[in-house]
Amino acid sequence: MSIELIIFDWGGTLAEVARQPEALRRGACAVGRVLTGMADETVAAELAARALSAEAAAAADPEHREVNLRELLAEWARDRGLGEANGDRIDAAVRAIGEHWVGGALEPIPGALEALGLLRQRGYRLGLLSNCSIPPDFCQQELARQGFAAMMDFAVYSSAIGYRKPSRIIYDAALEAAFPASRPVELSGVLFVGDSPSCDVTGPAKLGMKTVMVSAKPGLWSDADYADARPDLRLATVADLPAAIETLG
Numbered sequence: 001m002s003i004e005l006i007i008f009d010w011g012g013t014l015a016e017v018a019r020q021p022e023a024l025r026r027g028a029c030a031v032g033r034v035l036t037g038m039a040d041e042t043v044a045a046e047l048a049a050r051a052l053s054a055e056a057a058a059a060a061d062p063e064h065r066e067v068n069l070r071e072l073l074a075e076w077a078r079d080r081g082l083g084e085a086n087g088d089r090i091d092a093a094v095r096a097i098g099e100h101w102v103g104g105a106l107e108p109i110p111g112a113l114e115a116l117g118l119l120r121q122r123g124y125r126l127g128l129l130s131n132c133s134i135p136p137d138f139c140q141q142e143l144a145r146q147g148f149a150a151m152m153d154f155a156v157y158s159s160a161i162g163y164r165k166p167s168r169i170i171y172d173a174a175l176e177a178a179f180p181a182s183r184p185v186e187l188s189g190v191l192f193v194g195d196s197p198s199c200d201v202t203g204p205a206k207l208g209m210k211t212v213m214v215s216a217k218p219g220l221w222s223d224a225d226y227a228d229a230r231p232d233l234r235l236a237t238v239a240d241l242p243a244a245i246e247t248l249g
């Protein structure tokens with residue numbers, strides 16, 4: 001079956017993640033201000049570390065449940081002795097981290113916008129499936145700022161679903177968004193493109209999708225994950241996809 005739909009990963013595939021740690025630190029600082037009334041670097045570092053360890057725990061969870069950011073912030077406020085933060089303050093804290101961590105933190109990979117523009121011109125439908133614990137509105141705003149949102153038929157974020165790649169649940173959610181009327185039984189007309197061997201290659205391939213693995217930052221993913229991944233194609237970057245996609249049939 002020839003490819004009609006391409007689903008992209010976001011971080012490390014369409015957008016750089018190099019500035020994410022700095023963005024998280026700024027986000028944690030903003031949350032600290034909202035919840036404690038102080039701009040304290042130690043508090044921010046502690047909160048950023050907690051967010052990262054929650055994300056690592058979610059990634060290691062056999063059921064692949066996503067971090068619940070509201071719960072994480074409320075629990076942190078309690079542990080800091082700030083008492084029970086009410087819903088409005090937690091909302092404000094979520095907003096503070098959402099605007100800084102994902103907002104404005106990621107720049108498009110060179111050539112990615114042009115590549116997606118070309119693929120769209122050629123008639124491919126495009127979608128996004130991203131692991132991100134920040135609520136979907138902030139992610140969508142950032143995707144729009146980068147220029148990708150207008151090219152996507154749909155965008156699904158793990159924060160909206162409650163499960164992360166490689167959970168079957170989140171691939172199903174993306175396929176439902178892609179094929180609202182009726183999902184094809186055979187998925188070889190769907191191509192998944194990403195930098196994570198387990199989330200973007202092995203998971204989608206198990207469901208019958210074709211896969212392209214783009215190079216990741218060294219050390220980001222485990223050797224075991226790489227050993228399991230059998231992409232149909234390997235590319236240095238997503239910018240190379242328009243020239244290579246026809247070799248996939």
Ligand SMILES: [Mg+2]
Pocket residue numbers: 009010011012013194195196
């Ligand atoms: Mg990625």
